[in-house]
Amino acid sequence: MAHTCNPSTLGEINFSVIGQYVDYLVKEQGVKNVFVNGTTGEGLSLSISERRRVAEEWVTKGRNKLDQVVIHVGALSLKESQELAQHAAEIGADGIAVIAPFFLKPWNKDVLINFLKEVAAAAPALPFYYYHIPALTGIKIRAEELLDGIQDKIPTFQGLKFSDTDLLDFGQCVDQNRQRQFAFLFGVDEQLLSALVMGATGAVGSTYNYLGKKTNQMLEAFEQKDFSVALNYQSHFLIYFSCLGFGVSQTKAIMTLVSGIPMGPPRLPLQKASREFTDNAEAKLKSLNFLSFTSLKDRNLEACS
Numbered sequence: 001m002a003h004t005c006n007p008s009t010l011g012e013i014n015f016s017v018i019g020q021y022v023d024y025l026v027k028e029q030g031v032k033n034v035f036v037n038g039t040t041g042e043g044l045s046l047s048i049s050e051r052r053r054v055a056e057e058w059v060t061k062g063r064n065k066l067d068q069v070v071i072h073v074g075a076l077s078l079k080e081s082q083e084l085a086q087h088a089a090e091i092g093a094d095g096i097a098v099i100a101p102f103f104l105k106p107w108n109k110d111v112l113i114n115f116l117k118e119v120a121a122a123a124p125a126l127p128f129y130y131y132h133i134p135a136l137t138g139i140k141i142r143a144e145e146l147l148d149g150i151q152d153k154i155p156t157f158q159g160l161k162f163s164d165t166d167l168l169d170f171g172q173c174v175d176q177n178r179q180r181q182f183a184f185l186f187g188v189d190e191q192l193l194s195a196l197v198m199g200a201t202g203a204v205g206s207t208y209n210y211l212g213k214k215t216n217q218m219l220e221a222f223e224q225k226d227f228s229v230a231l232n233y234q235s236h237f238l239i240y241f242s243c244l245g246f247g248v249s250q251t252k253a254i255m256t257l258v259s260g261i262p263m264g265p266p267r268l269p270l271q272k273a274s275r276e277f278t279d280n281a282e283a284k285l286k287s288l289n290f291l292s293f294t295s296l297k298d299r300n301l302e303a304c305s
């Protein structure tokens with residue numbers, strides 16, 4: 001999500017750079033799938049009308065350029081979630097994703113499914129993804145448990161966006177659904193290689209905004225069974241970047257440095273990355289020759305916007 005650069009205000013969204021952002025992802029990073037209004041995009045910090053407008057911009061500006069625009073429509077209010085789901089269908093999005101409501105919480109799998117089912121029903125023609133991110137929602141229901149029989153309740157269920165480090169749970173999700181054509185999209189970028197081994201079919205993450213090209217090279221090495229090259233990418237780039245800091249504010253600062261597109265500060269309660277962080281990041285990026293990209297490769301990666 002791009003904001004204007006005035007940290008003393010609410011952090012208004014700078015819609016005008018979304019077209020440029022699409023072009024950057026496609027041409028410079030080889031990323032043609034986007035996940036809009038999720039964690040990195042601070043979707044839960046936006047008003048409903050802002051979320052609608054951001055979704056519209058990505059769908060419009062991405063037309064004939066992006067392969068898939070999936071809109072995160074999760075909200076604490078079922079009605080708001082349904083409104084956003086319906087809106088995503090109306091504007092021609094390719095899918096919707098939903099996190100578990102995290103204030104008044106579903107206390108077991110069936111209750112959570114009941115909530116998800118009602119949201120999915122508001123957009124009955126759109127593929128539906130469950131966005132599993134327990135560290136942020138506090139909902140610890142295992143994804144493997146949730147997936148058991150989910151298509152009977154949610155016929156549009158298409159896959160899982162798994163943003164958790166529990167690779168046992170992830171592996172069981174894959175293993176127990178081998179007969180189904182689900183997408184298993186992994187969301188902990190620094191563990192992607194391990195998740196590929198467990199059967200991930202794609203990845204959604206913040207770092208693909210600026211490491212898409214490098215990650216595509218890792219995916220290619222993995223497909224070629226060139227594991228030492230793949231491991232080299234994973235350790236040199238993703239683990240290295242985790243030392244820089246992977247918070248939403250830091251991602252925006254790094255994205256601005258690498259892409260040249262002003263991402264602006266995040267909205268309160270998040271704080272802008274410190275000057276010290278940005279200077280340090282810039283020096284490291286320069287030493288890695290990371291401040292320019294040229295060629296591209298198209299893979300099953302999604303950037304979070």
Ligand SMILES: CC(=O)N[C@@H]([C@@H](O)[C@H](O)[C@H](O)CO)[C@@H](O)CC(=O)C(=O)O
Binds near residue numbers: 037041190204
């Ligand atoms: C908690 C968090 O922000 N997780 C990120 C990761 O991409 C994360 O930034 C990365 O693995 C670095 O830790 C994504 O899973 C979030 C994401 O996909 C989104 O923005 O919706």
